[in-house]
Amino acid sequence: MSAQTKPESNALDALRSMLGDRLSTAAAVREQHGKDESYHPSAAPDAVAFARSTQEVAEVVRICAAQKLPVIAFGTGTSLEGHVAALRGGVCVDLSGMDQVLEVNAEDLDCRVQAGVRRKQLNEYLRDTGLFFPIDPGADASLGGMTATRASGTNAVRYGTMRENVLGLTVVLADGRVIRTGGRARKSSAGYDLTRLMVGSEGTLGVITEIQLKLYGIPEAVSSAVCSFETLEGAVNAVIMTIQMGIPVARIELLDEVQMDAINRYSDLHYPPQPTLFFEFHGSDAGVREQTERVGEIASEFGGGDFHWATRPEDRNKLWQARHDAYYAAMALRPGCKGWATDVCVPISRLAECILETRKDIDESGIITPIVGHVGDGNFHLVFLVDTENEKEMKKATAVNDRMVIRALEMGGTCTGEHGIGYGKIEFLKHEHGEGVSVMRQIKQALDPDDLMNPGKIL
Numbered sequence: 422m423s424a425q426t427k428p429e430s431n432a433l434d435a436l437r438s439m440l441g442d443r444l445s446t447a448a449a450v451r452e453q454h455g456k457d458e459s460y461h462p463s464a465a466p467d468a469v470a471f472a473r474s475t476q477e478v479a480e481v482v483r484i485c486a487a488q489k490l491p492v493i494a495f496g497t498g499t500s501l502e503g504h505v506a507a508l509r510g511g512v513c514v515d516l517s518g519m520d521q522v523l524e525v526n527a528e529d530l531d532c533r534v535q536a537g538v539r540r541k542q543l544n545e546y547l548r549d550t551g552l553f554f555p556i557d558p559g560a561d562a563s564l565g566g567m568t569a570t571r572a573s574g575t576n577a578v579r580y581g582t583m584r585e586n587v588l589g590l591t592v593v594l595a596d597g598r599v600i601r602t603g604g605r606a607r608k609s610s611a612g613y614d615l616t617r618l619m620v621g622s623e624g625t626l627g628v629i630t631e632i633q634l635k636l637y638g639i640p641e642a643v644s645s646a647v648c649s650f651e652t653l654e655g656a657v658n659a660v661i662m663t664i665q666m667g668i669p670v671a672r673i674e675l676l677d678e679v680q681m682d683a684i685n686r687y688s689d690l691h692y693p694p695q696p697t698l699f700f701e702f703h704g705s706d707a708g709v710r711e712q713t714e715r716v717g718e719i720a721s722e723f724g725g726g727d728f729h730w731a732t733r734p735e736d737r738n739k740l741w742q743a744r745h746d747a748y749y750a751a752m753a754l755r756p757g758c759k760g761w762a763t764d765v766c767v768p769i770s771r772l773a774e775c776i777l778e779t780r781k782d783i784d785e786s787g788i789i790t791p792i793v794g795h796v797g798d799g800n801f802h803l804v805f806l807v808d809t810e811n812e813k814e815m816k817k818a819t820a821v822n823d824r825m826v827i828r829a830l831e832m833g834g835t836c837t838g839e840h841g842i843g844y845g846k847i848e849f850l851k852h853e854h855g856e857g858v859s860v861m862r863q864i865k866q867a868l869d870p871d872d873l874m875n876p877g878k879i880l
Contacts, residue, residue: 436481439481454505461502467512468640491873492628494629499540500843522534571840575674576672577797584620589603645702646699665715672741677793681696767832771834805821835853
C-alpha cells in the first residue's frame with residue numbers, strides 16, 4: 422500500500438477506532454473489493470469497512486466526508502460496468518454483513534430488508550409464507566446492489582424491474598444524513614419521488630442500507646419449456662408476436678446458437694445448438710395451459726420445433742440455473758480470455774432488426790460473441806470473448822459494441838437495459854440523454870458537492 426496522506430491516515434485511524442478488525446487495509450481484501458465481474462481492471466480502495474448497521478454506515482460516511490475521502494458501496498461485486506472500482510481511492514463500505522430480513526408483511530405483500538440480503542436468501546426466507554420476490558439477475562446479487570443498479574433479469578417481462586418493485590429506501594447521504602424515502606403504501610402524491618431518484622443511482626448519491634420491497638404470491642402452476650428454431654429471425658419474431666398478443670408469459674429468454682452450444686457443454690444439457698427460446702408460464706392450471714397452447718402455435722408459425730417441458734421444480738431449477746450461468750458458459754468457450762458483457766434495450770417492434778444487424782456485425786468481426794437476452798422486454802446482451810492484451814482484437818470488439826449501442830439509440834432504445842453505466846458507458850449516456858445529463862450533474866452537485874460518493878461513475 423502506498424504512503425497515506427494525513428487526511429487519509431486521520432480517517433482510517435478514526436474508522437479503526439470505531440470498527441476494530443472490521444476495517445481492513447490488507448492488499449488481498451482491498452483488491453477483491455475493487456473488482457467486479459467485468460473485464461475492467463481492478464482499482465482497489467485504501468481500506469474496506471465492514472458495516473453492520475445503518476448507523477455504522479452513517480458514521481463511516483461522516484468520517485470520510487470530514488476528510489474528503491471517497492466512499493464506494495459494495496454488495497457482492499457482481500456488477501458489469503466497473504461500478505465498484507475505487508477510481509480515486511477512498512473507503513469501500515462492504516454491506517454484506519447487513520443481511521437481515523427485518524420484516525415481512527404477508528397481508529400487504531411487502532417486506533423490508535437490509536442491503537446485504539441476497540435475492541436467493543430472501544426467497545428461501547419467504548418459502549413458507551407462500552410469497553416470493555421475482556427479480557432475478559443472473560448472479561445471486563445483494564438487494565442493495567440490485568436496487569443501486571436498477572437490476573431486472575429473466576422475470577422482468579411479467580413482474581418488472583427493481584424500479585417497479587421498490588416501495589421505499591433508507592439511504593445515507595454524502596454528509597452522513599440518513600433519509601427514508603417512500604413507504605409501504607402502493608401509491609403516493611407526496612413530494613418528489615426520492616425513491617426513484619436513488620434506484621439506479623449506482624452509489625453516486627448515497628449508500629442504500631435498507632429496502633422496502635413488493636412481494637408476490639407463488640403461482641398455483643408453473644411450467645417451463647425450451648423451443649429450438651430454424652433461424653434467429655424466427656425465434657425473435659416469435660417473441661415479438663407473443664408480446665404483441667398480450668400473452669402474460671413470466672419469462673421468455675433468447676439464446677443464439679453460439680450460446681446454446683456453450684450452455685450445453687457447461688451445464689450438461691442436450692438441446693440442439695440452434696437459436697432457442699426458454700419460456701416460463703405462471704398462473705392457474707387452466708391459465709398456464711391456455712398460455713402454452715397459444716405460444717406453441719406462434720412458435721410453430723415461425724419455425725419453432727416441439728416444446729421440451731420442465732415441470733418438476735428440480736428440472737426447472739436446472740434449466741434456469743443454466744440460463745443464469747450463461748456468462749460463465751460463454752467464458753468456457755475460450756479458456757484464458759476475458760468476458761466483456763454489454764447490453765442494450767430497444768422497443769419490441771425493432772428487436773429483430775437490432776439483433777440480426779448485430780449478429781451480422783459480430784460474424785464479420787470474427788470475435789466469438791454469444792447473444793443472450795431477456796427479449797420479452799426488448800433487452801439483449803453480448804459477451805465478447807476477448808484477449809484484453811490484444812489491441813487489434815479489443816479495437817474490433819469496441820467498434821462492434823459502439824455500433825450496437827448507436828443502432829439501439831437510433832431505434833428509440835437505450836444504451837443499457839440493466840447493466841448500468843458505471844464508468845464503462847459514460848459517453849453513451851451523454852449520447853442518449855443530451856442536455857439531461859447536465860441536470861443529472863446538478864442533482865449530483867446538490868447532494869454530493871465534494872464528489873465523494875462513488876466518484877467517476879455515471880457522470
